[in-house]
Amino acid sequence: MQPFKPEEVRILISHSNGWFQNMIALAFYTGMRQGEIIALTISDIDFDSMTINVDKRIAQGEIDTPKTESSVRKVPILETLVPYLQKQLAICKKEMCFSLFINPHTKESFYDSKKLSKYWYNLLNKCKFEERRFYNSRHSFVTNMIRSGAVSILDISQMVGHKSIEETISTYAKFFPEEHLRISRSVDPFTDTTTDTRLRMR
Numbered sequence: 001m002q003p004f005k006p007e008e009v010r011i012l013i014s015h016s017n018g019w020f021q022n023m024i025a026l027a028f029y030t031g032m033r034q035g036e037i038i039a040l041t042i043s044d045i046d047f048d049s050m051t052i053n054v055d056k057r058i059a060q061g062e063i064d065t066p067k068t069e070s071s072v073r074k075v076p077i078l079e080t081l082v083p084y085l086q087k088q089l090a091i092c093k094k095e096m097c098f099s100l101f102i103n104p105h106t107k108e109s110f111y112d113s114k115k116l117s118k119y120w121y122n123l124l125n126k127c128k129f130e131e132r133r134f135y136n137s138r139h140s141f142v143t144n145m146i147r148s149g150a151v152s153i154l155d156i157s158q159m160v161g162h163k164s165i166e167e168t169i170s171t172y173a174k175f176f177p178e179e180h181l182r183i184s185r186s187v188d189p190f191t192d193t194t195t196d197t198r199l200r201m202r
Contacts, residue, residue: 031141
């Protein structure tokens, strides 16, 4: 795992364009797996509830259920992601396609996430970044969400479809070796009214 830093994510998005820019923005701002992303249809995007429905994936040309039972979920649409989804839906309308993303050459759905590799590595080369798997967009989402302290570990775990918060913590704890040093020094472990202000692991 080699998560991208916030400034690196901004560079990647700004140096991409069209449908692929929309796709990587979706990947970075939801933590969705690539197989889940290429399986999305336009009906999975719900701006009324500001959620994305994740109930399928595509792997090796086959449409299947997501990786685990917990992977079937609804993902919140963060405000930052809205313009990219709107642009992609406009592309879908122009192309008259049902899938959210289609192969620009075949005009059909991607049948394997490996087909995204050439676009991804071309982008890394354009940004002069070392080679890292596209899957690191997922790791980037989780680590930066944890670091922000904006939502709980439970929320993050459910957003990315982990089986439990234990899975999230055990997978990503190594990226926060000195997190305990961020706690408020006003914490009193023997008084119920004090609050630990570091990231919440409820």
